[in-house]
Amino acid sequence: MLALGIxxxxxxVALAGGQAALAALAHANWTLVAAAVxxxxxxFAVRGHRWQRLLAMVGYPIGYLYTTTLLLAGxxxxxxxxxxxxxxxRVGVLRLDNxxxxxxxxxxxxxxxxxxxxxxxLAILTLGALFGFTLLRDQLPxxxxxxxxxxxxxxxxxGVALLLAPPLLGWLRGWSPHRLWQAAFNFLEQLVAxxxxxxxRPGTALLFIAESLYIWLCDALLVWLVILSxxxxxxxxxAAFVALTVDVLAAVPLTPGGVGQIDAAYxxxxxxxxxxxxxxxxxxxxxxxISYWSFLIFSGLVMxxxxxxxxxxxxxGAGDATGRLSRGESSPVSxxxxx
Numbered sequence: 001m002l003a004l005g006i007x008x009x010x011x012x013v014a015l016a017g018g019q020a021a022l023a024a025l026a027h028a029n030w031t032l033v034a035a036a037v038x039x040x041x042x043x044f045a046v047r048g049h050r051w052q053r054l055l056a057m058v059g060y061p062i063g064y065l066y067t068t069t070l071l072l073a074g075x076x077x078x079x080x081x082x083x084x085x086x087x088x089x090r091v092g093v094l095r096l097d098n099x100x101x102x103x104x105x106x107x108x109x110x111x112x113x114x115x116x117x118x119x120x121x122l123a124i125l126t127l128g129a130l131f132g133f134t135l136l137r138d139q140l141p142x143x144x145x146x147x148x149x150x151x152x153x154x155x156x157x158x159g160v161a162l163l164l165a166p167p168l169l170g171w172l173r174g175w176s177p178h179r180l181w182q183a184a185f186n187f188l189e190q191l192v193a194x195x196x197x198x199x200x201r202p203g204t205a206l207l208f209i210a211e212s213l214y215i216w217l218c219d220a221l222l223v224w225l226v227i228l229s230x231x232x233x234x235x236x237x238x239a240a241f242v243a244l245t246v247d248v249l250a251a252v253p254l255t256p257g258g259v260g261q262i263d264a265a266y267x268x269x270x271x272x273x274x275x276x277x278x279x280x281x282x283x284x285x286x287x288x289x290i291s292y293w294s295f296l297i298f299s300g301l302v303m304x305x306x307x308x309x310x311x312x313x314x315x316x317g318a319g320d321a322t323g324r325l326s327r328g329e330s331s332p333v334s335x336x337x338x339x
Contacts, residue, residue, distance in 0.1 A: 012281045024279040032229035043218035054112040058194045066100045073308045076299035079257040111194025123212035128244035131237045165192045219243040232278030242269045
């Protein structure tokens with residue numbers, strides 16, 4: 001990751017003109033950059049509150065500080081490992097019993113994370129379409145329209161599936177009395193019940209939507225402030241369209257943290273926008289330093305300070321010990337422990 005990060009930054013500086021890029025960095029308005037940092041980090045404070053309320057909605061009230069810390073730890077893992085591994089970290093840690101909460105069933109914690117993703121997609125598509133059509137109207141490329149259409153289609157399919165799920169699951173359950181088959185449908189019904197909870201609480205749903213809109217509007221403000229810091233006048237609508245379109249295109253990261261993929265998407269979209277001349281490579285460099293590299297360090301330190309790393313090590317060690325015992329091997333414990 002370090003090598004990939006250095007390579008990406010070096011390419012951005014080279015493509016931005018080398019010495020010209022360094023000069024643009026030196027003359028940036030760092031007050032505006034600091035404001036962008038604060039706004040970006042505030043979005044994760046709101047994310048923590050949203051997830052805390054989602055967990056409480058499915059029946060597991062947990063403290064704000066703990067849920068936000070665990071969310072940051074999950075973000076750190078997802079930034080280093082593909083396939084959204086940080087979400088599985090959150091599910092696994094909540095499954096453990098500790099002083100902060102009773103064990104949370106996998107179906108309930110997973111339903112809270114799925115609802116997070118649905119709210120995120122709804123906010124991204126709403127804001128992106130609003131700013132995009134306001135800014136460009138009939139000039140949007142076909143591939144962008146297809147991306148937004150695919151996202152809206154997913155949301156429609158998801159909503160219809162939730163409506164049809166209870167009777168369909170009940171019908172499929174009757175196919176077999178086998179214990180594993182019944183256990184699988186117990187899990188699915190618990191997961192669907194958690195997802196449907198949001199529809200029964202419209203007031204809470206509106207709060208979640210408002211929080212989600214703020215979270216993703218912070219991405220737009222980040223890009224807008226960074227470009228303003230380079231002495232370039234960019235309409236907020238243009239910055240929002242670029243930021244949110246990158247979020248849509250990077251919904252499935254092809255590299256850990258979307259390194260290279262997201263940088264290229266930012267550079268391409270900013271270069272295509274009808275804007276005053278400014279150093280696109282430097283803008284992308286600052287945006288990614290704030291949104292990815294600085295936050296990677298911050299979330300990693302939070303994860304270590306909270307002890308989630310040692311918790312996972314202990315869990316892995318316990319699993320290895322269980323595996324050795326199941327194979328008839330001796331457990332590597334001391335004589336004192338045996339006594």
